[in-house]
Amino acid sequence: MRAWQVTELGEPAQVLATAEVPKPEPGPRQVRVRVTAAACNFADVLLCRGKYQAKPELPFTPGVELCGAVDEVGPGSSPELLHRRVVGRPVLPHGGFAEYALLEAHSSFVVPPDLDDITAAALHLTYLTPWLGLHRRAQLQPGEVLVVTGAAGGVGTAAVQLGVAAGAQVIAIVSDARKAATVRGLGATNVIDRSSTDVIEAVREITDGHGADVVFESVGGEAYRQASKYIAFEGRILLIGFASGTIPQPRLDHAFVKNYSVLGLHWSLYLDHQPELVRAAQDDLFELALAKRIKPLVRTAPVDDLPQALEELAGNRALGKTVLTSG
Incomplete structure (x- = not known):
């Protein structure tokens, strides 16, 4: 072959x-x-x-x-x-x-x-990652503010769609105007082009100072640092990957004084520890796609x-x- x-x-x-x-x-x-x-x-x-x-x-x-x-x-x-x-x-x-x-x-x-x-x-790895991240690890609730960094990529666009399907207020962060135009069609409430906008101030302004309840963070580096600034009280920063190539060094004292959590996700571990959860997630993704709630x-x-x-x-x-x- x-x-x-x-x-x-x-x-x-x-x-x-x-x-x-x-x-x-x-x-x-x-x-x-x-x-x-x-x-x-x-x-x-x-x-x-x-x-x-x-x-x-x-x-x-x-x-x-x-x-x-x-x-x-x-x-x-x-x-x-x-x-x-x-x-x-x-x-x-x-x-x-x-x-x-x-x-x-x-x-x-x-x-x-x-x-x-x-x-x-x-609809497999690409969507299981945000499904397990948002629903299992971050416990995203309807009405909460979800920020998705790297929102124009495969996993990022999936996270935007699943956040919208879950009833969250989704703020998508992208790296240029071309990607912003693409993501606007996915249902995000707001799109931030980080190449021309102060991300921290933009999130605070959009949320009237509340900040993000959940950050789906796949970029690392500066994107993580910004997330730690605009995260809300009792917010959750969900670490998916480090596409920028820079692995951040979280300040635990900062998480301590601001009452936020830093969560990791290696989704495939659930295949070993909770395979029934992965199967339920995959079934739900198929159903959402068939119902045209995600595409x-x-x-x-x-x-x-x-x-x-x-x-x-x-x-x-x-x-x-x-x-x-x-x-």
């Missing part, structure tokens, strides 16, 4: 190359899927660089989110999954940017028949465009989610 592989660590455009490799064989409690749509994530950029928490041995195929049809089940896997369309997180080193990939059977989620493959591929902001491209797609993510130029297809 044909697969994209990383043979040395570095920037995606320099280290990705296609190769003919054998189809992976599913192990115990695994399934093999024929990949129909694979979503691009910043985690794939970090995998290429060797800076992701998972560090598969070289060579490996990246791709941490996909939709595909099960074509073989391993020992101990339910035969009912055979030929079903599923979404899931591939088992590295056999990631999703290939003709075939491996998934753990217990975390393969059957796609409803009325959802297409491209939409389904963007992934997706750009499609052929799988041959993978290096370019990941370079756009690395350079903070991507809008919404890029989903690669074999067609």
Whole structure:
């Protein structure tokens, strides 16, 4: 089969190359899927660089989110999954940017028949992250103020939509006017272009001095520092990632005197500790999509465009989610 592989660590455009490799064989409690749509994530950029928490041995195929049809089940896997369309997180080193990939059977989620493959591929990791972050970790309530940093990216646009669906007042922060125009169509109450606006003062003004009850923070660096200034009394700063490349050093004395919480989220840990919660979250996401209360902001491209797609993510130029297809 044909697969994209990383043979040395570095920037995606320099280290990705296609190769003919054998189809992976599913192990115990695994399934093999024929990949129909694979979503691009910043985690794939970090995998290429060797800076992701998972560090598969070289060579490996990246791709941490996909939709595909099960074509073989391993020992101990339910035969009912055979030929079903599923979404899931591939088992590295056999990631999703290939003709075939491996998934753990217990975390393969059957796609409803009325959802297409491209939409389904963007409704897994991309939306489970904000769903578990906002509902489980931050306990977002209707009427609360939610600020989303990095709001024009895949996870950011998902957080905006889920915040709106939860009845929150959503303030989206983006890095330029082009991204602001994109995010305005997602239902956010307000959009702040941080390239031309004082973010701290803008949030305070929009909220009449109240500040943010929840900050969905995926940027790090200066974005985190600003969040610690505009966070409300008993607010929650939810750490999703550090797309800026700068990991902040939270001032615990500051959290102490302002009565706010700093929360972390590594969503995939729930697959080990509370898999039933992940399944309930995925079911809810499917239902929200079918009811048209959320709709992934997706750009499609052929799988041959993978290096370019990941370079756009690395350079903070991507809008919404890029989903690669074999067609």
